[in-house]
Amino acid sequence: FSYRAMLLWSVWSVISLVTTVDAAEEEDVRAGCSTAVNDLVYIIDGSWSVGVSDFDTAKQWLINITSQFDISSHYTQVAVIQYSDTPRLEIPLGKHQGVAELIKAIRSISYLGGNTQTGRAIKFAVDHVFASSQRSNLVKNRIAVVVTDGKSQDDVVDASMEARAQSITVFAVGVGTEITTSELISIANKPSSTYVLYAEDYTTIDRIRDSMEQKLCEESVCPTRIPVASRDEKGFELMVGMNIQTKAKKIPGSLASETAYALAASTDITENTREIFPEGLPPSYVFVSTLRLKGISSKLPFDLWRVMSKDKAIQAAVTLSGKDKTVTFTTTSTTEKEQKAVFKTGFQVGTLYDGKWHQIKVLVRHLQVTGFLDDQRIQELMLTPVEPIYINGETQVSKRRGTDITVPVEIQKLRLYCDPHQSERETACEIYSVVRSLLSLSLRFHFKGFVGKEGNPGDPGPQGFPGMKV
Secondary structure, eight states, X not given: XXXXXXXXXXXXXXXXXXHHHHHHHHOOOEEBGGGOOEEEEEXXXXXXXTOHHHHHHHHHHHHHHHTTSOBSSSSBEEEEEEESSSEEEEEOTTOOOSHHHHHHHHHTOOOOOSOOOHHHHHHHIIIIIGGGOTTTTTOSEEEEEEEESSOOSSOOHHHHHHHHHTTEEEEEEEESSSOOHHHHHHHSOSOHHHHEXXXXXXXXXXXXXXXXXXXXXXXXXXXXXXEETTEEEEEEEHHHHTTHHHHSEEEEOSSTTOEEEEEOTTOOOEEEHHHHOTTOBOSSEEEEEEEEOOGGGGTSEEEEEEEEOTTOOEEEEEEEETXXXXXXXXXXXXXXXXXXXXXXXXXXXXXXXXXXXXXXXXXXXXXXXXXXXXXXXXXXXXXXXXXXXXXXXXXXXXXXXXXXXXXXXXXXXXXXXXXXXHHHHOOOTTSHHHHHHHXXXXXXXXXXXXXXXXXXXXXXXXXXXXXXXX
């Protein structure tokens, strides 16, 4: 009896374990900036030049930015260092597990006063604060934000180089007119256009709050780089990530120098979302695609790109419909199952659905989305607040809405940039009609610049040779 009971107990234990594992595998998980696994350390200037009032403003700025993160031992941990002559650890890394508790602690920080030893503060952060993390093997991003209103009275170069050597990403925020640009560039990671921010003074520092939030989010959820011109842009090269280049047939692109890929009805472009967007999507991004719609793709409604949860709910999608000549952007919502923004103008016959190469851009910001066609702004629509996406489902390309049927389409570019300003830099110059239009416009303006008033008659030329006698 005892042996039989033990056998039954063992079988029940195995079944229970398998059931538990299956349940865990079935559970879908939301991921985004708020759920990123960060060690985030603020290094704030508390020298005499700041003053009590502006120091309080700086603290509120930290609170506003930090509120976007899920503060916990599983996600983002925050520390605060105030510095003047010496650095003072105000909030140890990971001490407060919750936004409300952390905000209360930041508000209670008292102003220090003194000189400006920025280099010493950065070294203190590297040697004592980041080094004290209890989850150094698990944290994915180690980020320092240095806020200063003046030139440091010590060297910042060595400490900043050591921070980068230890894979700590450093942002430098300069406030006011006494800052030294070269010093901020020395402190921050490269490129400085990404990692250095400026505010006119503390009363206007909240104007760069959105930029700071976006950059922190990019650092958290956009680990990959896309080579573009002379710089690398954070984002997702979906042609590579979705294995389009290996699954689809290679064809000539929009120019002799470009390569494109033709998706057939039998081509299935489907990948696990966790592999494509392991940390979710940033709050703002730019979706870009250069494509050609011919045959049924120019008539049928289909999702050019879509991210779905495990239960097939749309998390993000760009849907094209040649039938009604629209482009639709779908995303999550805090109040509804999903929300849609339908661009009803600008994609009529003779444009996107005319069988020629075109580029579409969808610029997604916090509460608005803007559609572009061949560098021309089409329409801007409003959004309601969104939620982080579920990442345990699938990401697909060129699928009929609500099905797994592939719609044949020709694709040359499929990217998602994390920096919304890439919308201004990413042009459609790979498309001949756009290049020809720009060249014609450039030449027209160029020659028009040389047309002026009629000048005075010139001097008489030299006398000619005598003619022949006849």
